Amino acid sequence: AAGQLEPNAKAIGQTVEGLQAALVQAAKGIASSSAGVVAATRGTSEQLGTASKQLAAGLTRLSNLSKAAASLVDDSLSQQNILFMQFQELYTHEIIGQDEDAYSGRMC
Numbered sequence: 001a002a003g004q005l006e007p008n009a010k011a012i013g014q015t016v017e018g019l020q021a022a023l024v025q026a027a028k029g030i031a032s033s034s035a036g037v038v039a040a041t042r043g044t045s046e047q048l049g050t051a052s053k054q055l056a057a058g059l060t061r062l063s064n065l066s067k068a069a070a071s072l073v074d075d076s077l078s079q080q081n082i083l084f085m086q087f088q089e090l091y092t093h094e095i096i097g098q099d100e101d102a103y104s105g106r107m108c
Contacts (some may be wrong), residue, residue: 008067008068008071010064010065010067010068011068011069011071011072014068014072015072016069016072016073019065019068019069019072020069022065023062023065023066023069026058026061026062026065027062029058029061030055030058030059030062033051033054033055033058034055036051036054036055037051037052037055039051040052066082066083067082067083069082070082070083
């Protein structure tokens with residue numbers, strides 16, 4: 001394969017199409033979790049924390065699926081495009097953590 005990545009454990013026995021379908025479902029879950037975070041901003045810090053953790057879990061799932069899909073793609077450019085999503089996931093985790101800390105600081 002011309003790509004830079006070796007297939008990872010989650011990719012073994014999977015197809016790019018199957019992982020793509022799982023990525024779509026994970027993205028839908030993130031959309032739902034994001035709405036939950038927005039709603040939780042009007043609630044308690046505990047509700048916001050729970051909603052943020054759910055969003056973070058969905059982002060982690062999306063990241064893992066992205067890495068698995070990228071490892072099955074043959075060309076480096078496609079792998080880089082897919083892995084860019086992983087970078088965005090890590091950045092979003094950082095933002096969620098900062099927002100959660102700031103919100104709980106206001107609630108004290």
